[in-house]
Every structure is written in C-alpha cells, then in structure tokens.
Amino acid sequence: MIPVLTPAESRRLDEASAPRLRELMERAGHAVAMTVLDAGYRYGSRIILLAGPGNNGGDAYVAARHLRRFGADARVVSLSDPRPEAARAAATDAVDAGVPVEAWCDPRPADVLVDGLFGSGLVRALGQEVLRWVDHAGFIVSIDIPSGLDGTTGTVANAAFTADVTVTFHAPKVGHLIGSGPAHTGVLNVVDIGLEGGTPELVWWEESDAGVPRRHRRAHKWSAGSVLVVGGSPGMAGAPLLAAIGALRSGAGAVALVHPAGLSLSVPPSLLCWGVGSGDRFVAGDALTILEASARYDVLALGPGLGPGQEQLVNHLVTQWQGSLVLDADGLNALDLSALESRTFPSVLTPHQGEFLRMTGEAPSYGAAAELAAGTGSVVLLKGAPTFVANTGVTRVVTSGGPELATIGTGDVLTGMVAAFLARGLSPSDASASAAYWHGIAGRRAAKRGVLTADALAEEVAAVVPPVS
Numbered sequence: 001m002i003p004v005l006t007p008a009e010s011r012r013l014d015e016a017s018a019p020r021l022r023e024l025m026e027r028a029g030h031a032v033a034m035t036v037l038d039a040g041y042r043y044g045s046r047i048i049l050l051a052g053p054g055n056n057g058g059d060a061y062v063a064a065r066h067l068r069r070f071g072a073d074a075r076v077v078s079l080s081d082p083r084p085e086a087a088r089a090a091a092t093d094a095v096d097a098g099v100p101v102e103a104w105c106d107p108r109p110a111d112v113l114v115d116g117l118f119g120s121g122l123v124r125a126l127g128q129e130v131l132r133w134v135d136h137a138g139f140i141v142s143i144d145i146p147s148g149l150d151g152t153t154g155t156v157a158n159a160a161f162t163a164d165v166t167v168t169f170h171a172p173k174v175g176h177l178i179g180s181g182p183a184h185t186g187v188l189n190v191v192d193i194g195l196e197g198g199t200p201e202l203v204w205w206e207e208s209d210a211g212v213p214r215r216h217r218r219a220h221k222w223s224a225g226s227v228l229v230v231g232g233s234p235g236m237a238g239a240p241l242l243a244a245i246g247a248l249r250s251g252a253g254a255v256a257l258v259h260p261a262g263l264s265l266s267v268p269p270s271l272l273c274w275g276v277g278s279g280d281r282f283v284a285g286d287a288l289t290i291l292e293a294s295a296r297y298d299v300l301a302l303g304p305g306l307g308p309g310q311e312q313l314v315n316h317l318v319t320q321w322q323g324s325l326v327l328d329a330d331g332l333n334a335l336d337l338s339a340l341e342s343r344t345f346p347s348v349l350t351p352h353q354g355e356f357l358r359m360t361g362e363a364p365s366y367g368a369a370a371e372l373a374a375g376t377g378s379v380v381l382l383k384g385a386p387t388f389v390a391n392t393g394v395t396r397v398v399t400s401g402g403p404e405l406a407t408i409g410t411g412d413v414l415t416g417m418v419a420a421f422l423a424r425g426l427s428p429s430d431a432s433a434s435a436a437y438w439h440g441i442a443g444r445r446a447a448k449r450g451v452l453t454a455d456a457l458a459e460e461v462a463a464v465v466p467p468v469s
Contacts, residue, residue: 001209002190003200004397005171007120007151013170013195014055020194021086024169025055027193029062029090032114032143032167035189036067039139039165041112043071048110050133051091052117053080056143058087060116061094063143068099075100079117079130107133115142115161120151120173125158134159142166145173146184154179162186170195174202177386177397178366202366202397205389207441210434212251213425215468224253224468225423228297229416230290230317231304231329232259233281239305239329239412242454244271246416247301249462250435252423255416256297258290284312291320299324301419303331304412315339318347324422326350328415332359340376346428347378348418352411356382366395379428381418381436383411389433396433400440404447409454414439417461424468438465 005013017024041047049064051057060076067074078101082088095101113136126134126148134148140163145151148160151173163186168176175181176188215224227247231240237259244257248270259265260282261275274293276286294300300321302314307330314334318325324346327335332355340347349359349372356364360372369382369390382388385403389396417439421431442460446452 001396002204002206003171003198004174004177004202004204005198006174006201009198009201010170010173011121013198017195021055021084022089024193024195025058025086025090026062028143028169028191029059030066031169031191031193032059032063032116032141033066033070035141035165035167036063036072036112036114037070039112041072041139045072045112046110047072047074047112047114048108048138049074049076049114050117051076051078051082052147053083054119055084055087056116056119057082058084058090059143060114061087061090061099063114063116064099065094065097068097075102077102077105079104104129107136110136110138113138113140115140115147115163117147119143120145120175122147123150123152126160131159134161140164142185144168145175149175149181149184151175154181156180156184160184165189167191169193171198171200172204177202177204177399182385182399200394203394205396205398205433205437207437210437212421212434212466219253221253222296225251225299225420225425226254226256226297227252227299227301227416227419227423228256228258228294229301229304229419230258231302231306231331232263232265233305233307234263236305236307237263237265238409241265241267242409242412242458243301243304243328243416243419245458246413246461247420247423248416249458250417250420250438250465251468252420255420256294258294281307282310282313284316287313287316287320290317297323298423299326299419301326301328301415303328304415306330306334308333310334311336318343321345324348324428326415326419326422328411329355335359337376340378343377346422347376348381348422348428348432349376349378350381350383350411350415350418350432352383366390366397370395379432381432383414387436389429389436391429393429396429398433398436398440400437401443402440402447404452405440405443405457407452407454410439410443410452410457413454413458413461417465
C-alpha cells in the first residue's frame with residue numbers, strides 16, 4: 001500500500017524539514033532532470049523550464065543545472081523571482097553554472113517543457129500569462145503536480161498543464177488520483193528524496209497488496225469457500241449469472257445461483273442452481289425458503305438483477321442471514337440502512353455513484369463513503385474511477401480500472417469477485433480492494449482484444465486472479 005497525502009500534510013512535512021530544504025531541493029531537482037534524460041532527451045535537446053516563485057521553481061533551477069551538465073540546451077523562463085531562501089540559492093547556482101535565465105515571455109518551441117510553476121497547494125485559477133503555455137506541444141514534465149490542478153480535490157479551476165510525466169516527492173497527493181487528476185498527471189513518478197512519515201489521507205492499493213489465500217492441500221469444495229448469489233427478474237436474468245460466474249472464476253469452491261423459479265436461465269454446468277417460488281420475480285415470503293436452503297454457504301451476494309419492489313425480501317435476508325453479505329444493485333436500492341445495525345457478520349456495500357446518491361442523499365466521494373461505512377459498520381466499495389474502499393481505517397483507493405469497464409454487467413462480475421474473496425478467507429476490506437484491483441486488471445486485458453463486454457470480462461477473471469494452490 002502506498003500512502004497518499006493531502007497537500008496540507010505534505011506542506012507540514014516540508015516545514016518540519018526546513019533545515020534540510022536545500023538538500024531536499026537538490027535531490028528533487030536531480031530527480032526531475034533524470035526523468036527528462038530517461039525519456040530520451042539528452043545532448044542538444046531544447047528544454048524550457050518554467051520556474052515559479054516557490055520551492056517548485058527552486059526544483060526547476062536545480063534540474064536545469066543538471067540538464068545543462070548533460071549537454072542539453074536547458075534554459076529557465078522565470079515567472080517571478082524566487083522567494084524562499086533555498087530557491088534563491090538554487091537560482092544563483094544555476095546562473096553560475098551557465099544556465100540562461102529569462103524573464104517571462106510568450107511560448108516558444110522546445111522539445112521538453114518542465115512545469116515548475118506551482119505545487120500541490122495551488123487552489124486558484126491560472127493567470128492569463130501562464131495559460132498561454134498550457135497547451136505547449138513539447139514533452140511535458142510537471143514538478144510535484146501539474147500547475148492548475150488542485151492537489152486536494154483533483155479539480156481544475158480554468159486550465160491545467162497536461163503532463164506526460166509528473167515527478168512528485170515522498171508520496172502521491174490526493175489530487176493526482178481523483179477527479180481530473182489522472183487525466184492531467186500522466187505517468188506518476190514518486191521519488192524518495194529523504195522525507196519521512198506523514199499521516200495518509202488514502203492508501204493506494206497495489207498488486208502486491210492484492211494476494212488471496214491459497215487452498216490447503218486437503219481442501220474440498222466447501223472448505224475452499226462457498227458463495228450463494230440471489231437475484232434475477234424479467235429482463236435482468238444475466239446479472240446474477242454474471243455475479244455467480246465471477247465468483248466461481250475468482251476461486252470459490254462452490255457457487256450457487258438462486259433465482260425466481262419462473263425465470264428462464266441458461267446456466268453453465270459448473271454452477272449449482274435452483275429456482276424459488278413460482279413466478280418470475282421473488283416475493284417477500286421467498287426469503288424464508290432462501291434462508292432454509294442456504295445454511296451451508298459462507299457468503300450471500302444479494303441484489304444483481306433483483307428488480308424493484310424487493311424491500312421486504314432484502315431487509316429480511318439482511319437481518320437474518322448468518323454469514324458474510326455482499327449487497328449490490330437492487331439489493332442496495334431496497335435496503336433500509338437501519339437493517340444493518342443488527343448484523344454481527346461482515347457486510348460489504350458496493351454502490352456505483354448513482355446508487356450511493358440514492359442511498360445517502362450525498363454526492364459520492366471517498367469522505368462520504370467513509371461516513372457511510374462508519375455509520376453502518378459495513379465496508380463500502382464505491383465504484384468509479386478510481387474506486388474507493390472505506391472502512392473504519394484509512395480509505396483505500398484502487399486505480400487499476402479504466403473506461404473500458406463502463407459497460408453493462410461489469411459491476412455484477414465485481415460483486416461475485418468480492419464474494420469469492422470473502423469466502424476464500426480475506427477480510428471484508430481486503431476482499432473488496434483486491435477484487436476491485438483484479439477486476440480492473442481483467443478489464444484492461446480483455447479490452448486489448450476489442451470492445452469489452454461483461455461476459456468477456458468474466459472469462460478473463462480466471463486468468464488474472466492469483467492461483468488457488
């Protein structure tokens with residue numbers, strides 16, 4: 001897990017390291033220069049470094065000095081004189097090393113443009129003099145965060161640089177990962193310059209965090225984790241089927257699908273399946289039958305394709321189910337949040353942004369997800385780009401998914417994956433974050449073969465989820 005800081009926390013660390021600021025600036029500027037060189041811009045390359053009045057500008061002066069040493073035609077265009085003592089010293093060193101420093105001017109051609117104007121603390125719109133440089137055609141490297149991008153909210157007031165690479169220090173900032181941040185940040189290069197500590201606002205979930213338990217040598221299908229998927233209604237029969245296939249292909253030993261008996265389904269032979277009732281929709285009384293028939297399952301995944309008007313069924317199952325619960329789709333739409341209060345077993349809520357707004361009346365955000373998690377005692381997996389997993393600790397952020405997942409049915413596959421990882425023994429938070437991570441990886445891989453569909457995603461899941469033994 002990578003800690004993600006707010007700009008305020010990053011600024012606090014900088015202030016605490018004030019006695020070492022020149023040393024840290026030297027390391028930061030050197031890292032920026034190495035990033036430019038590693039991108040292939042070396043001897044003779046035309047490089048313009050835009051230097052602002054703060055420490056970012058100081059980093060730009062240091063980078064220019066190093067780039068000049070490697071034979072690049074590096075020159076600084078200064079928005080204004082540097083203010084911090086360390087930045088003034090960096091400017092003096094650059095001039096002494098032969099770096100041309102020019103007053104602010106209109107844009108000019110260059111192979112590389114280094115944006116060293118403003119750091120992650122900028123919350124105002126860019127001035128007209130800066131806006132003329134924003135659409136520069138060169139390879140753009142931003143220092144700390146692209147200027148114009150709010151490091152706290154990921155919003156852009158009027159415009160922001162769109163970097164090919166952003167070099168940040170010690171830890172990513174929240175604004176790199178949320179809102180418009182990913183579109184402007186480009187490749188994020190996090191460099192260790194010797195800062196320490198910091199209280200994270202988020203933690204970034206990586207592949208190394210997304211492992212799942214392996215099966216014991218003597219495992220059987222029930223000890224390997226079992227999942228019961230309940231859902232389906234006319235026109236949405238595929239949703240619970242996708243969830244069940246997602247669970248099976250994520251390593252659950254036994255997966256069963258319970259649907260209204262009058263609903264026609266084409267079920268693969270690897271899934272257990274039975275119908276309840278006589279119609280093509282569940283009725284409230286079916287909850288008792290479902291509970292009686294499902295006692296041996298570890299996890300209930302409730303809601304995919306369930307259809308509207310299922311409040312009684314859903315809330316009865318939520319209060320009476322004696323096992324882990326994953327609620328999605330119409331299960332969330334029917335949920336009375338107070339029903340979660342009596343549960344002593346883990347619960348995971350998996351809303352997309354529209355469902356979250358309907359449930360809470362609040363705009364979806366990682367902060368609002370954390371409030372919902374705290375208020376219900378549940379883990380909240382807020383689907384989106386990025387996805388957030390909130391519990392009572394620090395919220396996790398998962399960025400592996402992309403726009404290819406914006407197609408019907410992919411959320412149902414994710415529901416099955418969360419349920420399977422829970423059944424395999426992960427904690428609710430780890431199951432949710434790991435499922436979201438591998439869901440995104442599967443989507444990327446499947447999309448390389450063409451337009452992504454949910455059934456293609458479900459097929460890909462088995463290829464990316466870590467092996468069971």
